[in-house]
Every structure is written in structure tokens, then in C-alpha cells.
Amino acid sequence: MEHPTSNLSQVLTRRLKNYNLGIHQLFGILEIYSIFWFAFSLYQQRKSKETILQYFHGSWPYLMAPLFLLSLTIFVQGLIMVNDVKSTIGQRPYLQSTTIGAYARFRQVEAIVVYAYVLYLGMSYRSEYILFSTKLTENWLGSVVIILVLATLKIAESIVLLRNHRAHLNYNYTWNHRQYYQMMVLMIMTQGLLWYGFAYFGLQIDTSSISNFKGSLYTNLGFLMGILFFVGSVRVIEQLISVVGKEIT
Amino acid sequence: MFALVRNIAKKIYIGNYPITDMEPHTESEKARQQVQNIVHQINDVKLRDEILSLIDEARDNNLDQLSWNRSGNNIEAIVDKLLLPNEQIIEGSQLKLAQLQKEYNHSIEELRIGLVVLRTNLRLIFVDVEADYIPKLQKNHSRLHLENSEDYIVGHSIKENIYFQPIEFRNLLSIDIDINNTVSQEYNIRRTRSLELLGFVVLLLLSALLISPDTFWGILPFVGGIGLLSFLMLRFSQIYQSYEDNQINRDLRLGMIDPISMNKSVWRLSVDDRVTLEYILHWTSELQLIINQHSRADVVPNLVVE
Numbered sequence: 001m002e003h004p005t006s007n008l009s010q011v012l013t014r015r016l017k018n019y020n021l022g023i024h025q026l027f028g029i030l031e032i033y034s035i036f037w038f039a040f041s042l043y044q045q046r047k048s049k050e051t052i053l054q055y056f057h058g059s060w061p062y063l064m065a066p067l068f069l070l071s072l073t074i075f076v077q078g079l080i081m082v083n084d085v086k087s088t089i090g091q092r093p094y095l096q097s098t099t100i101g102a103y104a105r106f107r108q109v110e111a112i113v114v115y116a117y118v119l120y121l122g123m124s125y126r127s128e129y130i131l132f133s134t135k136l137t138e139n140w141l142g143s144v145v146i147i148l149v150l151a152t153l154k155i156a157e158s159i160v161l162l163r164n165h166r167a168h169l170n171y172n173y174t175w176n177h178r179q180y181y182q183m184m185v186l187m188i189m190t191q192g193l194l195w196y197g198f199a200y201f202g203l204q205i206d207t208s209s210i211s212n213f214k215g216s217l218y219t220n221l222g223f224l225m226g227i228l229f230f231v232g233s234v235r236v237i238e239q240l241i242s243v244v245g246k247e248i249t
Numbered sequence: 250m251f252a253l254v255r256n257i258a259k260k261i262y263i264g265n266y267p268i269t270d271m272e273p274h275t276e277s278e279k280a281r282q283q284v285q286n287i288v289h290q291i292n293d294v295k296l297r298d299e300i301l302s303l304i305d306e307a308r309d310n311n312l313d314q315l316s317w318n319r320s321g322n323n324i325e326a327i328v329d330k331l332l333l334p335n336e337q338i339i340e341g342s343q344l345k346l347a348q349l350q351k352e353y354n355h356s357i358e359e360l361r362i363g364l365v366v367l368r369t370n371l372r373l374i375f376v377d378v379e380a381d382y383i384p385k386l387q388k389n390h391s392r393l394h395l396e397n398s399e400d401y402i403v404g405h406s407i408k409e410n411i412y413f414q415p416i417e418f419r420n421l422l423s424i425d426i427d428i429n430n431t432v433s434q435e436y437n438i439r440r441t442r443s444l445e446l447l448g449f450v451v452l453l454l455l456s457a458l459l460i461s462p463d464t465f466w467g468i469l470p471f472v473g474g475i476g477l478l479s480f481l482m483l484r485f486s487q488i489y490q491s492y493e494d495n496q497i498n499r500d501l502r503l504g505m506i507d508p509i510s511m512n513k514s515v516w517r518l519s520v521d522d523r524v525t526l527e528y529i530l531h532w533t534s535e536l537q538l539i540i541n542q543h544s545r546a547d548v549v550p551n552l553v554v555e
Binding site for chain 2: 071
């Protein structure tokens, strides 16, 4: 058996020929783009020195649009994976396990969580009062809850992948194959932890008093922005690993 | 261990190659599979590595012992020592066989798998070297061990069998060739159901409309656009996977006088798939020439094989 990464151009050519994988990766790139867009929108908001609600009124797409896009791209990826699992059981060793099926379903739930987040922000914007509290500063509480769910999902995804890896740990696999799994698990786990960080700093905004609200908001938005850039970067690495690190056919 | 379980790369066998380059035997494959199955169940990486290195150590000891048993001779040296004084192996004339069936009176008397035919200036020599590398790993179910302990028996054994059978050219009567090719290809074409996706896109757009008409019109170009694009991409029929099947059977039938029983017999030589047809034809034509020069079929007419 040829070593999976022995010839990068051969691997890339083979992978580009795989139509489903092409779409999967296209949407992976769009997902990364929307995360960066979301981070950039937080940066713009911080720069404008307006409150989130004021900012929302003025420039709606900067917070809402990237989240809509994020939700859609994650959903398509989950859908492709679910279809992949359905049609390739027994054909690809690493997809035989239903744990990968669970991973695909988690991706779809992740999309719905992001959708819940966008809906929450949207409804807050529409009613001009916050679902959990009337105070603007406590706007984040709902977001924190949703993002905590998202973070937990990400951790669950990595656990599912790890279990799958253990179940199929076979000494016929090359070292790179095992390394690929380890890297993927590490990347997804990191994303989970980063989303927890996002929720934590969001909570800091929530608990800050009105008097020092602005300063605290700007500081924390900076943190949130930074974390989002990190999430995006980790996703980039994950995509790169998934392109070069494993053999599909 | 890793080197042993790795699949053997696809090679083209023509001319010269080491005669010890044999396929792994079924028994070794089975043993390796069993070891792998148990190894997968061991979660402790350190213990797993320790077990694998113990198997490697046992195998190295086996190899040392084997070399001692053969008085330090390797397979090539053993074959060399069995040649006649004036006999020389003709370079580039080896033929790799998948199997050899010896037929006497239309019934199979002997079957050997994976061997090599060497041609010398005097004889055809069939060499079969079977070396089974059998790793052993089993859970020790002795009652004495503690409840929480993991107890394994680890080992390795090698079973070697060297078969050497020369056929003098004068005992060869005839040769024929039987080529069967079966080539097939299948595609798996699939269209993904994308109603789920369509539903999700509509949900996103309706939610945007619920938030504000501005939001709806704002996100419509990209959510709608990307949604439509992915919908079309998934709807597009795709060849998902293709399967190829290529079965090649190239059998040579050698009619001969069996050197041991002195009876007429037919040896069916199934040539390994990786030997090119061109080489087989070349090898056969050379052997035909030799048979014509040396065969004693003309002096023993009743021995002509059907």
C-alpha cells in the first residue's frame, strides 16, 4: 500500500477528484471565513465605541451575517458527512464505525446551536430588550449559555473522534494515519476550549457594572475577538490536516 | 513486527528477484490478525509497546536459532549447494508461481502455493520456501492473577519449509499455456437528498425576516446564494466510487515423466499475477525450444501426455 502522504501532489489530485470531499472542504473554508468575519465585526464594533445594540442598529450585517453564514456552512458539512457515512459503511475502514456518524450528527446540532445564537441576537435586536434581562449589559447571558452548549458539543465531537480512533487503531496504519487522528482530536478539543473561553469573557461583560461598563466591554470584546481569531486559525490548521493527513480512497 | 504486517507493495516479477521474497502465509496472517485484535484492546500504550517489542525480541531470537539450524546457510546458499557440478542457474530466467498442482491420472496429488521455478543449463528447479512468522499473544486466564492485573503470554515462532525439486530437461514432454482474463468495472453513482438543506436555508431566511426585513434582504444574497449553490452541488449526480476487478489466470501445463514415480504426469503451473504476459510467453517459448532439444518423448511414445 502506498504511503498516504508519500506524494503530496498525488494525494491532492486524488482528493480533488472526490467530489463530496471537495464540497466538504469548500464549506470548511467558508466556515473559517465566517468565523474571521465575526471576529472582524467585533473588532469594528469595539472601534466604533458604540454599545452592541447601537452598533446593531447602524450596521446589522457585521454581527448577524457571519453567524448566518457560519450556521449554514456547518450544516452543509454535517449533511455531507452524514451522507458519506450512510453510503460508505463497509467501504472505508475509518467510516465503518457509527461513532463517525455521531460526529456528523454533532456537526448538524452545532449548526442549529449557532442558528439559536443568531436567533437570540436577532430577537434581542428586534425587541430592543434582552430576553433574560432588560439591561443591555446582561445581553451576554443568553449568548454565554448558547456558546457553552457549542463548546460542549465541540468537546463531545473530539471525544467521539477519539473513541473512533481507538476502536480502529490498527497496526497496519502508518504512523501518519495515527498522527492525523491525534492532531484532529487535538484541534477539535482546542476549539471546544476556545469556545469556553469565549463564553467566559462574555460572562465578564455580563457581570461588569454599568459604571465601568464601557472600559470592561472594550477590553472583553478584544478578548472575544482574539479568541475568535484563534478559533479560525485552529480551524485552518484542522482543514490543512484533513487535506494532507489522511487517505480517503 | 510493523514491517511484517505491512502489505507487500505491488511488484512486477520478471527475471531475477530474491527467491526468499515470498508472500506471507495464511497461518502467519491469521496469527498476526489475532495479535492485532488483542493489542487493540490494550489501552495502556506503554504496555502495548512493551508487548510489541517483546514479540520483536522473540522473533530475532527465532531468526538466530533458525540460522544456527541451517548451519549459517541462507536459502540461496542451500540451493547453490544442491546444484550439480557443471550446473549453473541461468540469469533472468526465474518464474514466480502462485501455485503448483501435480496431477497424476487426472487427480491432484500435490498442491504447493507460492514458489519459484529456476532454470539452469541442465534442469528446471522448483523451489518453495515457506517461512511462517507466527507471533503469539494471548490473555492468560490463570485464576492466580489479581483481579485488576493484565496478564499476557507473548511469543513468536517461525516455521520454515524448504522444498527443492529438480526436473531434468529430458523428462519434459510438452508445454501448453492457458490464459484467462476477467476484467470488470463498477461505478457507484449517487444523488444526495438535499431537502434537509433546503429546509434549513428556508428556516434561516424566515428567521431573518422575523428579525427585520432589513436583515432578510441583507442576508438573502449570500445565504440564498450559497444555499442554492450547495443545493445544486449536492443534487448533481456524482460518481461516488468505482470498483475495478481484474482477475488474471495464466496457467502453464507441463507434461513430464515424474522424476520420483517415473509415471507420466501433468504439472499445472499457475503463474503469479504480477508476472507480465510478455515474460511468460518468452519463458514458455524458451522452454519449448529446450523440450524439443532434450525431450525423450520420441523414444517413449506411450508417455505422451493428453
